[in-house]
Structures are given as C-alpha cells and as structure tokens.
Amino acid sequence: MKIKKVISLLCTAAMLLAVPAGNVYAGAEDQSVVVTMPTTSEPESGFDPAYGWGAGEHVHEPLIQSTLVRTTKDLGIENDLATEYSCSDDCLTWTVKIRDDVKFTDGEPLTASDVAFTFNTCRDESSVNDFTMLKEAVAVDDTTVEFHMNEPYSIWPYTMAIVGIVPEHAYDENYGQNPIGSGRYIMKQWDKGQQVIFEANPDYYGEEPKIKKLTVLFMEEDAAMAAAMSGQIDVAHTAASYSDQEIDGYELLSVATVDNRGFNLPCTEPEEKDGITYGNSLTSDVKVRRAINLAIDREEMIKNVLNGYGTVAYSVCDKMPWYNEEAVTEYDLDAAKALMEEAGWIEGDDGIREKDGEKAELTIMFSNGDSVRQALAEDSANQLRELGIDVTTSGVGWDTAYDQAQSEPLIWGWGAHSPMELYNIYHTIKDTGSAEYSPYANETVDKYMDEALASSNLEESYDLWKKAQWDGTTGITQEGDIPWIWLCNIDHLYFVRDGLKVADQKLHPHGHGWSIVNNVDQWEWE
Numbered sequence: 419m420k421i422k423k424v425i426s427l428l429c430t431a432a433m434l435l436a437v438p439a440g441n442v443y444a445g446a447e448d449q450s451v452v453v454t455m456p457t458t459s460e461p462e463s464g465f466d467p468a469y470g471w472g473a474g475e476h477v478h479e480p481l482i483q484s485t486l487v488r489t490t491k492d493l494g495i496e497n498d499l500a501t502e503y504s505c506s507d508d509c510l511t512w513t514v515k516i517r518d519d520v521k522f523t524d525g526e527p528l529t530a531s532d533v534a535f536t537f538n539t540c541r542d543e544s545s546v547n548d549f550t551m552l553k554e555a556v557a558v559d560d561t562t563v564e565f566h567m568n569e570p571y572s573i574w575p576y577t578m579a580i581v582g583i584v585p586e587h588a589y590d591e592n593y594g595q596n597p598i599g600s601g602r603y604i605m606k607q608w609d610k611g612q613q614v615i616f617e618a619n620p621d622y623y624g625e626e627p628k629i630k631k632l633t634v635l636f637m638e639e640d641a642a643m644a645a646a647m648s649g650q651i652d653v654a655h656t657a658a659s660y661s662d663q664e665i666d667g668y669e670l671l672s673v674a675t676v677d678n679r680g681f682n683l684p685c686t687e688p689e690e691k692d693g694i695t696y697g698n699s700l701t702s703d704v705k706v707r708r709a710i711n712l713a714i715d716r717e718e719m720i721k722n723v724l725n726g727y728g729t730v731a732y733s734v735c736d737k738m739p740w741y742n743e744e745a746v747t748e749y750d751l752d753a754a755k756a757l758m759e760e761a762g763w764i765e766g767d768d769g770i771r772e773k774d775g776e777k778a779e780l781t782i783m784f785s786n787g788d789s790v791r792q793a794l795a796e797d798s799a800n801q802l803r804e805l806g807i808d809v810t811t812s813g814v815g816w817d818t819a820y821d822q823a824q825s826e827p828l829i830w831g832w833g834a835h836s837p838m839e840l841y842n843i844y845h846t847i848k849d850t851g852s853a854e855y856s857p858y859a860n861e862t863v864d865k866y867m868d869e870a871l872a873s874s875n876l877e878e879s880y881d882l883w884k885k886a887q888w889d890g891t892t893g894i895t896q897e898g899d900i901p902w903i904w905l906c907n908i909d910h911l912y913f914v915r916d917g918l919k920v921a922d923q924k925l926h927p928h929g930h931g932w933s934i935v936n937n938v939d940q941w942e943w944e
Contacts, residue, residue, distance in 0.1 A: 426808055434494035450631035451918065453939060454642040455652040457929030459634075460614075464594020465605060465715040467582040468539050470546040472595065476836055478932035481616060483582025485598035486514055487575055488532065489697050489835050491924040493739055495575045498624075499528070499600075509570035509874050514563050514578070518622050522585045522600050530557035537565065547577070548838075553915040556781035570872035572879040581728065602627050612636065618939070620816045627939035648914045653920070654913045655930055657790070658725040661911055664762065668913040673934070676738065676833040676899070679783060680796055680904035682856035683707045684825055694823040694855045700778055702805070705899045706829040713805040714798065715749045723793045725908040730794045733887060733895070736907060737925060740837045740883035745904075754805055763806065771806035777809045783787050783828040791829040794905055799831075823856055831857070833907070833928035837883045843895055843902065844886070858901040862892050911935065919944050 450474035465482055472480035479488060486500040497503075503514040508749035520528040534555040545826040551571040558886035565574065588598045595607055602624065613632050618627040637645065639657050645667050646654040654668075661670060684708070686697035686802045686912035701707055716730040729736070763771035763778050771778040782798055784791040792813065818826055832839055845867050846852055846859045853859065863886050870882035889896040894902070910926050912934060921940035926933040 421828070428828060431747045448582065449629055449664050449943065450633070452633045452635065452636045452651045452653055453935060453937065453938075454637045455931045455934075456646060456655060456656050457611075457636045460611070460636045460927075461594070463545070465597040466544045466594030467536065467580075467584065468545075469594060470523055470583050470907050471543075472580050473547045474934075476578050477836075477929075478581035478925050479936045480580070480599075480930075480936070481603045481938075482564065482597050483601045484520065484528070485580065485582055485585060486516070488579050489576070489631075489924065491922065493578065493835055493925065499533075503575070503578075504875050505572075505574075507874065509572070510567045512564070512565040512567070513558075514573055516561050516563065517623065517691070517944070522588070522598050523604050523621065524588060524598050525620060526585060528583060528585070528600050529560045530559075530563040533557070533563045534584055535589070536581060536583045539584070539589070543660070546696055549577075558757060570695060570874075572871055572873040572876050573837055575876055576838070577703040579835070582697060603632065624845040625939075627655055628942045629938050631934060632938050637886050640818045641699050643913075648710050652915045653919055655914055655934070656911045658727045658908075658911065659789070660854050661725045661727055665913055669916065671912045671914045672727055673910040673912070673923045673926055674729065674737075675907050675910055675928075676734075676736060676835075677831065677910065677926060677928045677930070678734050678833040678904060679791065679829060679831055679906055679908060680731060680734070680902055681798065681827040681829050682823055682902050683710065683793075683900070684823075684828060684857045685859075685899065685901050686852075686857040688825060690915060691926075694821050696852070698780075699776065700780060701827075703761050704899060705757045705761035706763065707903075708896055709754040709761070709805060710802060710817075711747055711896055711900050712750045712754035712757070712901065713837060714801055714903060714905065715751070716905055718801075719794065719797050722795055723790065724906065724908060727911055728906040729909070731904040731907050732906055733838050734832050734843060734902070735837070735883075736904075738835075738837075738879040739877075740840075742884040742887035742895070743898075744893075745895045753924075758806060765806045769803070769806060780807055780809045781812050781826045782809055783812050783819060783822060783826060785816045785819065785829070786815055788829075790908065791831070795829050798905070820855070831928050835925075835927055836877070837870065840883060840886060841871075853901070856901060858899065860892065860894070861900055862889070863894060865898075876910050917944055918942075 461471050465471045482497045487495050488498045490496050492734035499516045501515045505512050523732050534557040537555040541552045551567055551569055553568045554568045596609045604619050604620050606617045607615040616632040618630045640652040683701040684698040687702045688697040721726040735741045762773045766772050782795045784795040795811040799811050802809045845864055847854055866882050868884035870879040887893050892898050910930050919942050921937045
C-alpha cells in the first residue's frame with residue numbers, strides 16, 4: 419500500500435470517533451452485525467418503494483417490506499407473499515393469490531387492497547421504475563389481486579420481486595422516513611448521513627431471522643477500510659485497489675456480479691440534431707466495431723485494472739437465464755487488424771490508420787471521480803492503439819455525458835436481475851427510431867424483444883431474449899451489429915470479520931450497496 423494511502427487511512431481511523439455511539443462491535447452475543455455501504459447507498463427519498471427503495475439501478479430486496487415474489491440464487495422466481503400467480507391467455511391480466519396470515523408491524527393485516535394500493539401508487543408516483551405497462555391493480559377480494567396491463571409484459575414477475583408492499587392505512591408523504599412494513603426487519607433508527615438501524619420483526623411470517631440487529635454505516639471506501647482496521651465493523655465494502663491488503667481478524671469476501679462495465683459504439687454516420695451530434699464516422703462501420711471487440715483483451719483488464727477480481731463480459735446479461743453464449747468472443751488482434759484492412763483503414767507511418775484522408779480517432783469518456791472506469795478507459799485506449807486507432811480519454815459529468823455518448827464511446831455501468839436491461843439499451847424508441855443511449859436500430863432485434871414481452875410464459879420468453887442477441891443471422895453479438903463492447907463484470911469485495919458466516923450470495927446487480935444484505939437474516943456467527 420502506498421505511504422499516502424496509509425496515512426489517509428490512519429487519519430480516517432482517528433476520526434472514527436464521529437461514528438454514532440452504539441455501533442461498536444457487539445458480535446455473536448446479541449446476534450448483530452454492522453455493515454458499511456457507500457454514501458450513495460443511502461436512499462435520498464427514504465425507504466419508500468415508490469421513490470426508489472429497492473428499485474432503480476441498485477435493485478435489492480427491500481428488507482422492511484415484503485414482496486409478492488423474490489428472485490432465487492439462479493435468478494428464477496419464487497413466492498413470498500404470493501401463494502400462486504398466473505397470466506391470462508391474452509397476456510393482459512396477471513392474477514396473484516396472497517397469504518392470509520401476514521400482518522404489518524402495527525398489527526393490521528396485509529390484504530390484497532394494500533397490494534393494489536402499492537402498485538397503483540408506484541404507477542402514479544414512481545420516480546425510478548417504469549410502470550407504464552400497468553393500467554390498474556385491483557383487489558378482487560382480501561387474498562386476490564389482479565394486475566390489468568396496458569400491454570403484454572411477460573417479465574412482470576421481476577417487477578413484483580422488487581416492489582415492497584406498503585400499508586394503505588398508514589401511507590402518506592412522510593412514509594419513507596418512518597416506514598411500516600411486513601418484512602423480515604423493522605427500521606428502528608435513521609440518522610441521516612450516518613447510519614440506519616434495523617431490528618428483526620418478531621411477527622415475521624417466514625423463517626425467524628438469525629441476525630437480530632443490522633446496522634448500516636454509510637461511508638466512503640477509505641473510511642470503511644479504516645473502520646475495519648480499527649475493528650469497529652463486521653463487514654466493510656471495499657475496492658480492488660485494497661484487495662491485496664490484510665486486516666487482522668478479517669477475510670476478504672469476493673461476490674460474483676452482473677455489475678457490468680462496457681462502452682457504446684455509435685452505429686450511424688454523424689448527423690447533428692438540435693445541437694447534439696448523433697453517430698460517428700469511424701464506428702458507423704460494422705467491421706470497425708467487430709475489430710474493436712476482437713482487439714480487447716478482457717483477461718488483461720481484469721488482471722491489471724481489477725487485481726483479478728472480476729469476470730470477462732461479453733454481454734450485459736452474462737450468467738443470466740436469458741444470456742446467449744454466442745456472445746463469447748476470443749481476443750484476436752491479428753483478426754482485428756485484418757478487419758480494419760478490409761474496411762479500408764490502412765496503417766500510416768505513425769501507426770495510426772487512415773481512410774480517405776481521415777485518421778482513425780476516438781475519445782473514450784468516463785464519469786468524473788470513478789477511478790475504475792477511468793482505468794478501464796485508459797486500458798481500452800492503450801489496447802486500441804495496438805489496432806491503429808488513436809484513442810484519447812476524457813472525464814465527463816453526467817449532466818453532459820448522455821448527449822456526448824451519442825457520438826463518442828462512454829464507459830457505462832449496467833447490470834440488473836431483469837431482461838429489461840437488454841430492452842432499455844438496444845430497443846429503438848418510437849419517437850426517434852433509435853436506441854436511447856447510443857445510435858443503433860435493428861428491426862429484427864426489436865421484434866424478438868417485443869415478442870418476448872408479449873409471451874404468456876416467463877421461462878419461454880428467455881429463448882426470445884436470446885434470439886434478440888443472436889439468431890444465427892443477425893443480432894447484437896460479434897457476428898451481428900456489435901453496437902456495444904462489454905469488458906468485465908466487477909466482483910463486489912468486502913472485508914468480513916472472522917467468525918461471521920455470510921450466507922451464499924446470488925449474483926449482485928449493478929451497484930455496490932444493499933445487495934450484500936439481501937439475505938442478512940440467514941447470516942450467523944460461528
């Protein structure tokens with residue numbers, strides 16, 4: 419570890435007196451755990467499902483509230499509040515039967531009316547998730563709710579898995595600050611900007627939680643590292659840059675993810691619309707895009723940028739049930755150079771390729787302050803120079819990044835427990851006829867995704883999502899349009915106190931926050 423970093427950590431450790439009293443390690447005696455999360459994991463709008471709790475790009479189980487269903491370790495669907503669910507033949511009505519033995523923590527029973535109220539509220543108020551497909555949720559009786567859809571939506575169970583059910587009788591504009599739910603835990607205390615404390619719900623209808631108290635401290639990585647060094651916490655989130663460090667009394671836990679990093683390649687010729695440039699003259703050629711994909715040595719990136727803590731990525735949905743293995747592409751610089759030659763880009767005396775007097779040049783952008791994305795951008799730039807493309811890197815703010823990405827590559831972070839991630843990235847928007855985040859359109863790809871959403875069976879829809887990636891003739895993989903280059907899935911790393919057994923984790927989605935405690939009720943001290 420560099421001297422400056424050691425000094426920084428020691429200074430941070432000395433400042434940990436600012437951590438609120440009562441959070442010092444209690445351990446096995448009272449079955450409690452103290453976990454750190456990034457400051458960005460604190461929900462700005464509180465613990466209200468309508469305003470992002472449990473949803474958005476950092477999807478996790480809401481803990482305080484129950485959900486109708488939940489995802490399994492293999493990303494299938496299992497019942498939680500629901501006892502059964504089905505979809506009508508026309509795919510426009512989902513019927514869900516729920517348990518009749520569930521109570522909110524204020525003693526009131528949870529009924530289908532609460533479920534309908536929750537989803538209708540999300541439809542009307544959600545600031546994070548898309549509920550435009552939902553026409554209306556209706557309570558048929560106390561244990562039956564119907565979801566009437568505006569359009570077929572086969573992956574509705576994945577939405578049901580993240581929406582925590584709130585009590586209609588106790589819901590108002592302040593709900594997120596003092597939430598009432600029926601989940602495994604009760605939120606007992608929230609000191610904004612510092613911590614939130616959960617205690618096990620004694621009336622929970624499911625298996626009794628083994629961990630009775632969960633304290634979450636919101637900290638930057640340096641502070642979390644220092645807290646572990648001073649023995650004040652049980653689980654500390656960390657980054658690959660700290661992965662070679664040893665902390666007495668702690669072990670490093672690495673969790674596999676679909677927390678993806680990659681960059682877009684605009685697929686159209688440059689055109690200016692309303693002051694924004696769409697398209698790129700170099701990457702508009704599919705042979706160039708294919709060459710770029712072949713020229714990326716992902717294993718080298720994982721070794722040198724992530725210290726080995728990551729997996730190669732070839733799509734935005736690696737390892738998911740709907741992943742098409744045809745996306746796998748082996749590093750082959752010679753084949754990449756041959757494609758550039760075929761495309762008419764000839765290497766000049768300076769090693770940079772030219773075509774019709776134009777240099778092969780790109781700018782790969784990364785979000786300001788994100789050291790990993792910056793390192794991936796710079797590594798990509800170095801590798802692509804070997805291909806004969808002159809690449810510069812540039813830090814940008816998110817206030818301008820979306821517009822700039824319409825004409826230049828940007829290092830993005832994606833990854834969710836739903837096929838909608840594919841749809842949101844690759845499907846064209848009706849108003850523009852192009853995908854949202856980077857110029858691209860393919861009617862066949864759109865058709866497969868539309869058919870997948872219209873399917874009456876969730877599992878059967880997986881094959882259509884796979885065909886959208888590659889059907890043997892067209893798609894978004896190497897032999898197809900390759901409008902995005904996927905680099906790696908970043909492992910989520912944690913320092914865990916000796917004696918604490920963290921339950922097996924399912925693949926974490928994008929975001930290094932709440933996913934680790936999805937199954938905290940199953941953790942135990944040994």
